[in-house]
Amino acid sequence: DTEVTQTPKHLVMGMTNKKSLKCEQHMGHRAMYWYKQKAKKPPELMFVYSYEKLSINESVPSRFSPECPNSSLLNLHLHALQPEDSALYLCASSQVGLAGGPADTQYFGPGTRLTVL
Amino acid sequence: AQSVTQLDSQVPVFEEAPVELRCNYSSSVSVYLFWYVQYPNQGLQLLLKYLSGSTLVKGINGFEAEFNKSQTSFHLRKPSVHISDTAEYFCAVSEIDSWGKLQFGAGTQVVVTP
Numbered sequence: 001d002t003e004v005t006q007t008p009k010h011l012v013m014g015m016t017n018k019k020s021l022k023c024e025q026h027m028g029h030r031a032m033y034w035y036k037q038k039a040k041k042p043p044e045l046m047f048v049y050s051y052e053k054l055s056i057n058e059s060v061p062s063r064f065s066p067e068c069p070n071s072s073l074l075n076l077h078l079h080a081l082q083p084e085d086s087a088l089y090l091c092a093s094s095q096v097g098l099a100g101g102p103a104d105t106q107y108f109g110p111g112t113r114l115t116v117l
Numbered sequence: 118a119q120s121v122t123q124l125d126s127q128v129p130v131f132e133e134a135p136v137e138l139r140c141n142y143s144s145s146v147s148v149y150l151f152w153y154v155q156y157p158n159q160g161l162q163l164l165l166k167y168l169s170g171s172t173l174v175k176g177i178n179g180f181e182a183e184f185n186k187s188q189t190s191f192h193l194r195k196p197s198v199h200i201s202d203t204a205e206y207f208c209a210v211s212e213i214d215s216w217g218k219l220q221f222g223a224g225t226q227v228v229v230t231p
Contacts, residue, residue: 042221
């Protein structure tokens, strides 16, 4: 099973709202990722968690707050977003390699389509 | 740091014709190579990957790719496409020990027509 699930599928929020995106995997992966994808563009890495600890933050604005409560779950908390934050948000997971870095293959979820009004 | 170039932004192709999507990369270290497909309004699905070993790799849905180290290329091919192959295709590179940083190409939109 190589399934990563994401909820909700679609989300519309105002600029003053607080909302959360959820990602779950049951493949035993210990590395999880958040990506942002704008239309007609490739995904851009936002955050990497390894063994439930944040290992990479690609200079993402603080209005995006990631959380990894356990090895299967990854959340992205959203607050005071801007219309330009509207995008497809993708979660991915992978094994962690022997040297402690990520192993080879990332598996992606279906994404959450976010619209900020 | 690595970079990935997908030479074609859009490839129109007739149904049952062959298709080749080109991908070149640059890196100073050894890499893993991937092709992902994204159907409209969906996430990314792994088509195939090269980690080591045989340079010809076969993936899902009849796709295959060949790793050419001297030309730093990883072109994707399918001998006969279907309408359902209409999608965006991303080539991606990960430097070994890169801590999860997949570098994606800009993508190639494949449009299959009858």
